[in-house]
Amino acid sequence: MTFADTARQWIHSLLLALLLGGGAVVLVGIVCAAPRLLATAIYVLRPTPSRPSPESHRAVVRRRVIQRDHDRIKDEYGRLRIDPFRGDELAVLDDLTVPEAVALVQALAAADDAETTDPPTYEKAVLHLAKAWRRAQARAAQTEPQPLLDRRLELRACTTESGVPSARRQPRPPIPKEQKCR
Template sequence: MTMVDAAQQWIRWLQLVLLCGVGVVAFIVFTYKAPYFVATLTDILRPRLSRPAVDARAVRWQVIQRDHDRIKDEYGRLCIDPFRCAELAILDDLRVPEAAALIHALAEANDAAEKTDYPTYEKAVLHLAKAWRHAQALTESDEPCTVVYRAFAPAAPSTSPGAELAWRRPHPPIPRERRTCR
C-alpha cells in the first residue's frame, strides 16, 4: 500500500465519519423539531371557519344591559350594607332631589327593559347612569351629615293635611328576566 492509497483511504474514512455524524445530528434535530414542524404545517393547511358578522346593535344592547345591571347591583349592595346607613338614609329620602331622580330613573329603566324597546331603554339607562353619578356625588361629599340634616329638615307640606300621601317606591322592583335583542 502506497502513501497515496493510505491518504485516499483515510479521506474516505473521514468522509464516512463526518457523514454519519451529520446524519446523527440531523436525526436528533428532526426528532425534536418534527412535532413543531407538523403542528405548524397543519395549522397553515387547516381550513379556517369564517366568523359570523358581529351585530353592532346586539353588542350595544348587551353593553346597555350590563350597565343597567351594574347600577342595580351597586344600589342593592348599598341597601344591604349596614355600615353605609348614612348614605342609604340620604338615598331613601325622596325629599332629596338626587334620590328622587335616582328612584325615578331606576323605575323608568326597569319599565323600558321589560318592553325591549331599544332606543327608549338606551335613553333610560343613560339617564339612570347620570342619576346614579349624581347620587354618588351627593353621598360622597365631604360632609354627609349636613346633607342628611338638610334632607330631614322639616319642610312645608306639599299636600293638604287630610290628604293621603302618594305611594313611594323606595327601592327598584325585582328584576324580571330580560328578552334578548332581535
C-alpha cells in the first residue's frame, strides 16, 4: 500500500465520519425544530377570522348599554334596600298594595328573565323596568316622612279588634338563668 492509498483511505474515512456525524446533527435539529415548524405551518395556514359587520358591532354596543341600565337600576334599588335613612321610601316600595311597587317588582323579574332572550325582548323589558322605577321613585317621593316616634307608638298601639294587644307585639318571657352543674 502506498502513501497515496493510505491518504485516500484516511480522507474517505474522514468524509464518511463527517457525513454520518453531520447527518446525526441535522436529524437531531429537525426533530427538535419539528414542533416549531409545525406550529408555524398551522398558524400560516389557518383561516383568518373576518371582520365583524358594523351592524353586529352596533348590536353589541346597544346590548351593553341596555345591560348597564339594567344593572344601574338593580344597584340603585339594592342601595335603597340597605340604606337605613331611606326607610320611608323603602316602606312605600315594599308595600305590595301600592300599584307602583307591584309594577316595579314585576318589571324587575321580567327584566331578569328576559336577560338571556333575544335583544329586542330584553330591551323592551329594561325600558319597562326603567319606567316602573321612575314611577316608583316618584310615588316614594310623594309620601310624607313619618317621625320615628310616631312609628314606635303605632307599633305599641297595635291591638286586635277586641282591644287585646296582639300576641306578636307582647314582650317575650325572660330567659331562665343558667344552673351550674355539680
